[in-house]
Amino acid sequence: MCESSAQSMSKCTELTLNRDAVIDTDRISNLPDSLLYHILSFLPTKEAVATTILSKRWKPLWTLVPTLDLRDNRWEKPKCFKYIVYRVLALHIAPSLRGFRLTCHSPCNSFHLDTWIHAALARNVQQLHLEIYLDGRPDDGHDYKGKDFKLPSSLYTCKTVVVLELRGGIFLDPPPSFQFPSLKILRLSKIIYGSMNSILTLISGCPVLEDLSVVRVTTNRVISFKIKVHTLKRLHIGFKSYKPEPPDYNLEIHTPALEYFRFSGHLRNIVFHEKLAHLIEARVNIYAPEDWTRVYEIYYGDRVFKLLRALNNAKFLSLFPGDKECIAFGSIYPSMFQNVVRLNFKVTPSNWHVLLALLLVAPNLEVLDLKKDYDNENRLCWMELPDAPGCLSSRLTTFNFDGFEKLDHEVKFVKYILKEARALNTTTIKIPAKLSKEDVFETLSMFPGLSTTCLITVEKGSRVPYAP
Amino acid sequence: MKFCTVKQYFDDENNNNVTNGIATTVIPLPNKHLKIKANNKEMEQYEQELLRNVMPQELTKLILAANYLNFKEALDFFCRTVANAIQNKSVDYVRKFFGLESDFEPGEEEKLCKEFAWSFEGVDED
Numbered sequence A: 001m002c003e004s005s006a007q008s009m010s011k012c013t014e015l016t017l018n019r020d021a022v023i024d025t026d027r028i029s030n031l032p033d034s035l036l037y038h039i040l041s042f043l044p045t046k047e048a049v050a051t052t053i054l055s056k057r058w059k060p061l062w063t064l065v066p067t068l069d070l071r072d073n074r075w076e077k078p079k080c081f082k083y084i085v086y087r088v089l090a091l092h093i094a095p096s097l098r099g100f101r102l103t104c105h106s107p108c109n110s111f112h113l114d115t116w117i118h119a120a121l122a123r124n125v126q127q128l129h130l131e132i133y134l135d136g137r138p139d140d141g142h143d144y145k146g147k148d149f150k151l152p153s154s155l156y157t158c159k160t161v162v163v164l165e166l167r168g169g170i171f172l173d174p175p176p177s178f179q180f181p182s183l184k185i186l187r188l189s190k191i192i193y194g195s196m197n198s199i200l201t202l203i204s205g206c207p208v209l210e211d212l213s214v215v216r217v218t219t220n221r222v223i224s225f226k227i228k229v230h231t232l233k234r235l236h237i238g239f240k241s242y243k244p245e246p247p248d249y250n251l252e253i254h255t256p257a258l259e260y261f262r263f264s265g266h267l268r269n270i271v272f273h274e275k276l277a278h279l280i281e282a283r284v285n286i287y288a289p290e291d292w293t294r295v296y297e298i299y300y301g302d303r304v305f306k307l308l309r310a311l312n313n314a315k316f317l318s319l320f321p322g323d324k325e326c327i328a329f330g331s332i333y334p335s336m337f338q339n340v341v342r343l344n345f346k347v348t349p350s351n352w353h354v355l356l357a358l359l360l361v362a363p364n365l366e367v368l369d370l371k372k373d374y375d376n377e378n379r380l381c382w383m384e385l386p387d388a389p390g391c392l393s394s395r396l397t398t399f400n401f402d403g404f405e406k407l408d409h410e411v412k413f414v415k416y417i418l419k420e421a422r423a424l425n426t427t428t429i430k431i432p433a434k435l436s437k438e439d440v441f442e443t444l445s446m447f448p449g450l451s452t453t454c455l456i457t458v459e460k461g462s463r464v465p466y467a468p
Numbered sequence B: 001m002k003f004c005t006v007k008q009y010f011d012d013e014n015n016n017n018v019t020n021g022i023a024t025t026v027i028p029l030p031n032k033h034l035k036i037k038a039n040n041k042e043m044e045q046y047e048q049e050l051l052r053n054v055m056p057q058e059l060t061k062l063i064l065a066a067n068y069l070n071f072k073e074a075l076d077f078f079c080r081t082v083a084n085a086i087q088n089k090s091v092d093y094v095r096k097f098f099g100l101e102s103d104f105e106p107g108e109e110e111k112l113c114k115e116f117a118w119s120f121e122g123v124d125e126d
Helices: A002-009 A019-024 A033-040 A045-053 A078-091 A110-122 A153-157 A198-204 A295-310 A352-360 A408-420 A437-445 B004-011 B020-026 B028-035 B040-052 B056-068 B072-086 B091-098 B108-115
Strands: A067-072 A099-104 A127-132 A163-168 A170-172 A185-189 A211-217 A223-228 A234-240 A249-254 A260-265 A269-272 A281-286 A316-320 A342-347 A367-372 A398-402 A426-431 A455-460
Touching: A033 B056, A033 B072, A045 A067, A045 A078, A045 B072, A045 B091, A045 B108, A067 A078, A078 A110, A099 A110, A110 A127, A110 A153, A163 A170, A185 A198, A198 A223, A211 A223, A234 A249, A269 A295, A281 A295, A295 A352, A316 A352, A342 A352, A398 A408, A408 A426, A408 A437, A426 A437, A437 A455, B056 B072, B072 B091
Parallel strands: A067 A099, A099 A127, A127 A163, A163 A185, A185 A211, A211 A234, A223 A249, A234 A260, A249 A269, A260 A281, A281 A316, A316 A342, A342 A367, A367 A398, A398 A426, A426 A455
Antiparallel strands: none
16 A cells, blocks of 8 residues: 555656645655655765565566765775675666765775766765875875875866865866866865866866866975866865975966855965955955964965955955954055954954954955954954944944953944944854853943843853854 | 746646645755855755655655756755665665565565675664
């Protein structure tokens, strides 16, 4: 009875539901096959295969799920993984693959990997995710120093791939003229490149690329590369380094259609060649700890402001300019941030002046969200608040400060905002456990010029790691 | 764009099983989704909260509704939730969750168990 109604339903994915089905629609397994495949497609293949034992109807379902997610974690028996993958590929009969994910953390022979990737390509795979370490994944926090897996050349002729993600010990060396005609999303994380032009060659062959993420580990040499994609809407650049003094790099970006920009890591030379007229959101998290005293520090302020100026069209800006004392401050002028309505900023004693510079040039700001790192309370902080009135956005309605510790400069700043933001209607101050809510509230309520229409809330906040 | 099928749904008389209760859950989703699309964490929290109040049976209806309305994000979300609910769980747990009973011939189930033993490793306690 269950089965027959399920079968008649499996003919239709749209809704002209069989009346019989109404009685049993409470049970998930009475969904049509197509929707069961969809559910199973969110499981790692190992789990999907396990459903074979549920009942007669479920027995063959995993073989037709249009995705394969094969994971080999280091702590499982590595010898089995090869057999399992070959077995799965032999039994799995879905004619085309929406997604193929292969995560290999144990040592593996590249012959097998080639075979498995070929199998995916042969089934017109659309989303391909590869994470490979031929000599085994190193423990967390360490650089992979083993052999690199050279991608099979058949990958470079794949016409169907829409999403490509490569991580780990993978060697990328695209042939000079190749095309990924369907590729929209490309994610490259800590892989090795054949030459400085590899990225440019790769993305030149992607006529419809919309979303690019490149995270590089800096090496000993100076890196120079270009990102030139006129269709690109989303860009994430990351520079990680395992050395205390990462070398210089030069990055040229030509992305006039960009809507979302994210940067994380060490900041060196980034030049935007076209104005980002369509930029909606920018997230910048610069890694620059306080205790470095190297030659790059002299230009640090200039670099920060140069990058900010390029992002001045953003509506939503999320910024942590690093925690470094600036010797040369640079300037945000003459750029104005006319469109910014929301600013998330992580403050340290070294970078308050960057925040203040931004506030002066953001006349339409509506929401200001500050987060503070608790560890930096003992340093001297330079802050010069504007004397003249009317410097702060007249549209500021919401102000949040997470990490308020009643330090002098913080009190000064909060006082300034509460007084100058004439449209302010909500303020939330989060304090650490050691302070008392009542005490802080009393301090705040004694500020002159407080608006009577502003709701001020003082809460105990837990320390939240900043994730731009 | 997301609502081209909504009008059709309300006009269509065969939709007794996609009740109004479900519609009130699914339809506000796009607005909320668009509003906090920029922040993935918030979306996750919202979705977790939403689902704490929904029984497994309701999920079936939500999935069907999302499928009918062609609302991809909601469909993916509800399906992913079902997948998360059964991930790493024992066969008995999953059978109970889906309201299933084993209908295998004697011995068939043991054979399958042996054949795919590797897929049953690492399961949570019920």
